[in-house]
Amino acid sequence: MSTVAKAISLLELLGSGAPEAALADIAKAAGFDKATTRRLLVSLIAQGLVEQDEATRFYRLGAGLTRLALMREAQFPFLRMAVPVVDALAAETGETVHLSEYSRRGLITVHVVESPKANRVSVPPGEVLPMHATASGIAFLAFTEERIREAILAGPMPAFTPFTIGDANTLAEQVAAARARGHSIGSQGFEEGVMSVAAPVLGTDGYAIGAIAVAAPRVRTQKADIERLGIGVTAAGREIGERLFGRLPGQKRA
Incomplete structure (x- = not known):
């Protein structure tokens, strides 16, 4: 599985379950090790596609996805x-x-x-x-x-x-x-x-x-x-x- 495919699979996991999830739970559901999962999430956060709650450290989908959806709908x-x-x-x-x-x-x-x-x-x-x-x-x-x-x-x-x-x-x-x-x-x-x-x-x-x-x-x-x-x-x-x-x-x- 390519890096892009792995990152997309994490987005789909975050979108299909609870609104927020811990790193360990995301890694387990994705079948990746925690280091790989964290690295992918950091990259997604940098692009605004994932957000991390500063208090709980849980991850959720980011507002950048809404931006992409609006751009696509405009076209x-x-x-x-x-x-x-x-x-x-x-x-x-x-x-x-x-x-x-x-x-x-x-x-x-x-x-x-x-x-x-x-x-x-x-x-x-x-x-x-x-x-x-x-x-x-x-x-x-x-x-x-x-x-x-x-x-x-x-x-x-x-x-x-x-x-x-x-x-x-x-x-x-x-x-x-x-x-x-x-x-x-x-x-x-x-x-x-x-x-x-x-x-x-x-x-x-x-x-x-x-x-x-x-x-x-x-x-x-x-x-x-x-x-x-x-x-x-x-x-x-x-x-x-x-x-x-x-x-x-x-x-x-x-």
């Missing part, structure tokens, strides 16, 4: 264009709505509006959604480049529940169905008891750059609800694309 205003659409869909459906954006690491959850209902689905911001196990992933695969889709079909498909898709043929069938209808339907593939409907957000070339999904408890999701959510989420994905690129994205299907 490509994905959230600024998409958040109003996500919020509107959440208000319309009364269910949890989450937005994801593709990177080489996978589909990263970048915005979540949770349902106000007591029995609701929770999706942590920053969570990487497995392509084979989520409605968002399948919607993305249905409209992505062939090389990306083939890599997922050929790769490992770890089981998260007894209902997770575990073979390439079944996944390919689900992807084809999502491509035909314009949105995907997922049932308990990533979390038991959860039903999701997702649609892609398309770029100007017609390929997906992310996905928007509605997630609800399976016990209160009927066939008519799924059809209604499919219409709503497909329209929302299209609207985000229009807001981003100023026109309806192409409908190329890989």
Whole structure:
């Protein structure tokens, strides 16, 4: 693992657990020795990406990450264009709505509006959604480049529940169905008891750059609800694309 990769892994560790962590705990979780971990943290502190509390000596994510995020959003205003659409869909459906954006690491959850209902689905911001196990992933695969889709079909498909898709043929069938209808339907593939409907957000070339999904408890999701959510989420994905690129994205299907 390169030095850069090690440093990034520390940032991800600090972002996925408690707000602050001690050096020994970070080193143990990362699998590095304490000297290496301290050296990496010192470098990250120098760049403003990590901060250390002077009293407790615990480490936490730094404000420099916010600066980088704002710079990226200024160049490509994905959230600024998409958040109003996500919020509107959440208000319309009364269910949890989450937005994801593709990177080489996978589909990263970048915005979540949770349902106000007591029995609701929770999706942590920053969570990487497995392509084979989520409605968002399948919607993305249905409209992505062939090389990306083939890599997922050929790769490992770890089981998260007894209902997770575990073979390439079944996944390919689900992807084809999502491509035909314009949105995907997922049932308990990533979390038991959860039903999701997702649609892609398309770029100007017609390929997906992310996905928007509605997630609800399976016990209160009927066939008519799924059809209604499919219409709503497909329209929302299209609207985000229009807001981003100023026109309806192409409908190329890989």
